[in-house]
Amino acid sequence: MLHIFVDPGQMDGDLLHVTGSDVNHIRNVMRLKPGDEICVHTGEDQREYRYGIETLSGEEVLCRLRFVKEADVELPIRVILFQGLPKADKMDMIVQKSVELGVTEIVPVRTRRSVVKLDDAKAAKRVARWQSIAESAAKQSRRAVIPQVQKPMTMREAVEYARQNTDVRLIPYELQALDEAGAKGTKEVLENMKPGEALGFFIGPEGGFEPEEIDMAAEAGIRPISLGRRILRTETAAMVVLSWLIWVFEIG
Numbered sequence: 001m002l003h004i005f006v007d008p009g010q011m012d013g014d015l016l017h018v019t020g021s022d023v024n025h026i027r028n029v030m031r032l033k034p035g036d037e038i039c040v041h042t043g044e045d046q047r048e049y050r051y052g053i054e055t056l057s058g059e060e061v062l063c064r065l066r067f068v069k070e071a072d073v074e075l076p077i078r079v080i081l082f083q084g085l086p087k088a089d090k091m092d093m094i095v096q097k098s099v100e101l102g103v104t105e106i107v108p109v110r111t112r113r114s115v116v117k118l119d120d121a122k123a124a125k126r127v128a129r130w131q132s133i134a135e136s137a138a139k140q141s142r143r144a145v146i147p148q149v150q151k152p153m154t155m156r157e158a159v160e161y162a163r164q165n166t167d168v169r170l171i172p173y174e175l176q177a178l179d180e181a182g183a184k185g186t187k188e189v190l191e192n193m194k195p196g197e198a199l200g201f202f203i204g205p206e207g208g209f210e211p212e213e214i215d216m217a218a219e220a221g222i223r224p225i226s227l228g229r230r231i232l233r234t235e236t237a238a239m240v241v242l243s244w245l246i247w248v249f250e251i252g
Contacts, residue, residue, distance in 0.1 A: 002030050003039045003139045005146055016040065016051050018061040025060050026053070038063065043145050046071045060233035071144040075249055076195035079242070080105040080166060082158050084235045085114040094235050095130045099137035099147050101242035104198075106134070107161065108152040113207040115187035124154050155213050158202070159220045168193055169222040172241070173204075173214055174231050186225045190248050199245075204238045 002025070010017045018026065026032050032053055034096060040049040040063075048071040051063035082104050083094055095106055108127075110118075118126060130149040138146045153161060162169050168189065202209075202217060208219075214224060227240050 001037060001039050002026065002032065003041070003045050003142050005041050005135065005139065005239065008042050008044065011042075015054075016049075016063040016065065018063060019059065023056075023059065023061055027056055027058075030068045032056075037066065039142065041071065041144050046074060046144050059160045071142075073142060074144050075102045075104075075245060077193055077245075077249070078104045078166075078196075078198040079245065080107060080162070080198065080200040081242075082107045082109050082162060082200060082202040083238060083239050084109050084111040084203060084209070085116045085118075085152065086205050087115050089250040090235045091126070091130060092133055094238060095133045095149060095240070098238050098242060099134050099143065100141040101239060102143075102246065103147050103238075103242060104145070105148050105150065106130070107150045107158055109155055109158045109202070110152055111155050111205055111213060112210045114205045117127040118152060127151055155216065159217055159222065162200040162202075163220045164223060166197060167197040169200045169202075169217075169220070170225050170241075171209070171214065171217045171222045172224075172232075172237055173224040174208055186227070186244070188243060189223070189225070189247075201238075201241050203234060203241075205234050 004018070004022050006016065006018065010019065026038070032038070034053050034055060036053050038051050038053065040051055041047075048069050050066045050068070051067050054062045054064050075233060079102060083091070083097050083106060085091065085108050086094070091108065127149055134149055135146050170189065202222065218224060227237060232240060
């Protein structure tokens, strides 16, 4: 079933006016017809709206509401990924997969070991691309919201943003000894989180974080943790954390 996001202003009583690029997708890609059903979210709440297609034209698809239900597809906590900017197109994959796994917000971070250097113009284009990927991934995985991709921040800016916007803050670090904060310690932190709280976690780029960056994070209450005995690629680490959250809050 096709899943789209709409602006609440497109809803008129029990009618929905689908416009823009979704019209082409409905008519020419999915080849839907009157009577077919689509799944709709506004991105503002957990409700899922089911509409039946009434009429199709070149500029608008008119749909009629059939029923509304609670989607219950989001994690009970907010999750902000602070991702050290990686090389090449790895960020595309990180955005896509982290959205599929339930992240709420993504903050690209310029760290000392980040190879990628973006001026304001390039950063704006990259963020627009990443936001588009986030929207596509949210539709594919039937999320109730589209996670926001923020503009790139410095490590210091990201640390301050995390301090102000999260309740629990973690930074996986390969030099963190397992006997200090290993699997049991990480598991305990996550399992003690309460619904409605916000988790922020930092992932380093290729080469990881500089010791000074770990110290900066620790001073702001960001706890160094270990993800196990193996060294993970930057595009793998965030997926491990998010998979762990799915286990803690949805499966375990």
